[in-house]
Amino acid sequence: MNFARHIAVLSCLLLTAGAARADLKAALAERDLGKRSKLALDNAAANLKEARNAFHHGETAELTAAVAEMRESVDLAYDSLKSTGKDPRRSPKWFKQAEIATRDLIKKVDTLQQDLNFQDRGMLNDLKTRLQQVHDELLLGLMEGKKK
Numbered sequence: 001m002n003f004a005r006h007i008a009v010l011s012c013l014l015l016t017a018g019a020a021r022a023d024l025k026a027a028l029a030e031r032d033l034g035k036r037s038k039l040a041l042d043n044a045a046a047n048l049k050e051a052r053n054a055f056h057h058g059e060t061a062e063l064t065a066a067v068a069e070m071r072e073s074v075d076l077a078y079d080s081l082k083s084t085g086k087d088p089r090r091s092p093k094w095f096k097q098a099e100i101a102t103r104d105l106i107k108k109v110d111t112l113q114q115d116l117n118f119q120d121r122g123m124l125n126d127l128k129t130r131l132q133q134v135h136d137e138l139l140l141g142l143m144e145g146k147k148k
Contacts, residue, residue, distance in 0.1 A: 023046060024043050024072065027042075027043055037081045037097075041077045041097075045101070045108075048105065048109065051063050052112055063123070064123060067124060067127055071126070074105070074127075078098070078134045089141075089143075095138055095141060099142060103135055106132060109128055109131060
């Protein structure tokens with residue numbers, strides 16, 4: 001019985017890991033840069049859930065992979081928004097959505113970090129720093145507008 005349960009959990013994790021990677025590829029394939037940004041941040045949120053699942057099941061490799069893909073997703077979202085060339089104050093739709101999503105991710109990543117063992121908490125430092133940088137840049141852009 002216990003073996004069957006482990007197989008079921010492993011199958012579920014593999015399916016969700018494959019789905020998350022597919023979501024990042026779908027985001028990369030999106031031509032609309034605003035939509036690409038949203039898809040990438042949705043993928044980051046999905047990977048946060050995967051990271052939490054991996055933590056609860058004691059799977060460090062999956063946790064590390066989920067954290068790495070979250071970082072890739074956040075970078076893709078931010079780069080996509082920058083590539084639009086739009087002024088965030090004049091066209092705030094995607095910028096504001098990204099600012100809210102990154103703020104939410106910061107809080108959730110912080111909660112996950114507090115739940116981790118003391119030795120494992122450091123693996124989220126780089127992600128938290130990057131999330132804060134992206135959030136601050138988005139917020140600054142919305143408040144100040146396009147820099148010349």
